[in-house]
Amino acid sequence: MAATEARDRPYARMLDGQYQLIRSLSQYHENMQAPVLLAYDHLGTKGKGMYVAIKGTIDLFASLAKAKRVLRELKFSVRLSGHPDLIYLENLLVPSDEQTFTGIFMVFKLMRCDLSTRLAEGVAVAQAEAYGIAQNKGRGCGHEVGKPITGRLVKRWMFELLSGLAFLHGSGVLHRDIKPSNLLVDDHDRLRICNLGLARADVRRGEDIVYTWTSHVVSRSYRAPELFLRRNLPSDTLDQVSPPSSPRPAVSDASPTSVAPDIPARRGSAPSAYPPFSSYSPAIDVWSAGAVFSETLTGRALIPPGLPVKEQLRAVLSFSGTPKRSDWCDGGGLSSPSMKRYLQSLPHYPGMDKLGCFPGVSVEGTHLLDQLLAFDPRDRPSAEEALRHPYFHSVRGDYERRPRPVALNPADFDFELRQPSAHEPARLRQEIVQEIKEFRRRNGKGPGGLGATPQTRVPPVSGSTLPAQVTHDGEAAKAAEAQLLLRGSTVPVEKMGAMRLDDDDPPAPQ
Known part of the structure; x- marks a missing residue:
């Protein structure tokens, strides 16, 4: 025990000198892979302190899949960092013992909230406005609840989302899990894409076998319809939704673990990020972006969530x-025989009137939505x-020229293709x-920051990044328990449960 404390002491000094942990920004649950912690960086940029978010992955080597996911996110975050529409990586903390560490910690720019939270705020504002009008109080009640969501703001969000995706796709990377909770917004409502742990890059060479192209990785409500096409639908009894605890969908894939090709790539064929005879292409992220677009317009x-496969496909086709x-x-030869029979049995769907479904949205906006959500x-x-669609004409001038895509070195991703060994x-x-x-x-x-003078007082939060509090000193006193995380150990479940941002009640309207 004494040896362990001595080993971790330099790491603790480094953290005490630069980062002061405050509390968790993510609600704990049993499947949590990477708790996100609010911390204060005493050194900051040019010696000016600032708040940051530290994403810590615990029990890193509990499985090879988890270790690979973390390494993948590290590589993407390092190589792609710097684009204005991707989350910015501030720092990576070095483990105290390179041979025995069980956790790593990535320091990111602190953002105000994710898009799902921001949309909920916009809905609350709209409801407050409607209530004020119904009570003959007139307009203007919404400002007491939060910031409204305007048509121009939605345009900016979609431009930033598609700009980030264009950069990823141009670099040969699929995000694979675009949804509002993986899109962060700052105090100025600028959007950044985060969470690259499930992304995949163009690393195939020659006859290499494609790795884990699981069709169910994309969140179901934002999953492109082509990712369902290889599913077998032998009977109605299997057309059910998996229970929340199940790691696999109830409807079986063509392959028990992936949608990897049943036929190997032809000899001499060009390298591709996406396996032949599979549903994977950048279009899956584009469809997810269209689903996010629809959600920003309606809330x-x-x-x-929770629709069976057949019902979800019918819903997409009817829309x-x-x-x-x-x-x-x-589906370009992708549909399983049972899926093809099912799709052929469906009636012809004319599609919904988008102008009627989304009142107040321009013709250009509904046209873009139609394109993004094409079946x-x-x-x-x-x-x-x-990005060149006329819908963005009024906001395109607000953005400077975006960085060009980067060329990833396939050798950096050899770990994806290695055969597991001891x-x-x-x-x-x-x-x-x-x-x-x-x-x-x-x-x-x-x-x-090793050897820097430890500080104990954290200045109050400015702006609307976090709910205002008198002081964070009380929370900082609990940081000793959180030091376990930063030494590569696991914070007990009951302790993590008490470190939640949503425990703070918002201030009452004045």
Whole structure:
């Protein structure tokens, strides 16, 4: 025990000198992979302190899949950081013991909230306005609740989302889990894409087997319809929704673990990020962006969560309309026989009147929505093409020229294609350490505050980044328990449960 404390002491000094943990920003649940902690960076930028979010992954080597997901997010965050529409990586903390650490910690720019929270605020504002009008109090009641969501703000959000996706896709990366909770907004309502742990990059070479292209990884309400096409639908009894605790959908995939190709790639074929004979392409992120677009206009998810597969496909077709292509049921050769029979049995859907569904939205806006949510991925524009749509004409001038996509080195992602062995955890551990050290070397982070004078008082939060409080000193006193996390240990469940941002009641309207 004494040896462990001595080993971790330099790490604790580094954290005490630069980062002071306050509380958790994410509500604890049993499947939590990466709790996000609010912290104060005493050194900050140019010596000026600031609040940051520290994403800590605990029990890192509990499974190879978890270790690979963390390494993948590290590599993407390091190589793609700097684009204004992706979350900005401020720092990576070096483990105290490179041979035995069980957790890593990524320091990100602190954002106000995610888009789902911001949309809920917008809905509350609209309800307050409606209530004021109904009570003959006139307009203006909404400002007591929060900031409204305007048509121009939705345009800006969609431009930033599609700009970030164009950068990712141009770099050969699929996000695969675009949804409001993975989109963060700051105090000025600027949007950034986060959570790259489920993303995939173009790393295939020659005859390499594609890795884990699971069709169910995308959140169901934001899942492109082509990701359902390989499902077998042998009977109505299987057309049910999985219970929340189930890691797999009740409807079976063509492959028990993935939608990897049943036929190997042809010899001499060009490398591709997406397996042949699979549903994966950048169009899945574009469809998800369209679902987010619809939600920003109405405050409600386009596809309610929990729909069975057949009902979800019918809902998408009734909204977007039956594709005009004669071979749409084939899905480019992707549909399973049972799925193809089911799609052929459906009536023709003309599609909904988008202007009627989204009152107040321009003709250009409904046209773009129609394109993004096309059932057939061949009918959707790329993210780059969508950015040139006339809908964005009034906001395009607000944005400077965006950075060009980067060329990723396939050798950096060899871990994706390696066959598992007894030495794989040690190899992954070494790669994680090297990734952290390389990032800190390139960004001039040096020792990261080792030996700095510890500070105990955190200045009050300014602006609307977090609910105003008298002082954070009381919460900072509990940071000793959170030091367990930063030493690579796990904070007990009952302790993490008490560290929630949503425990703070918002101030009452004046």
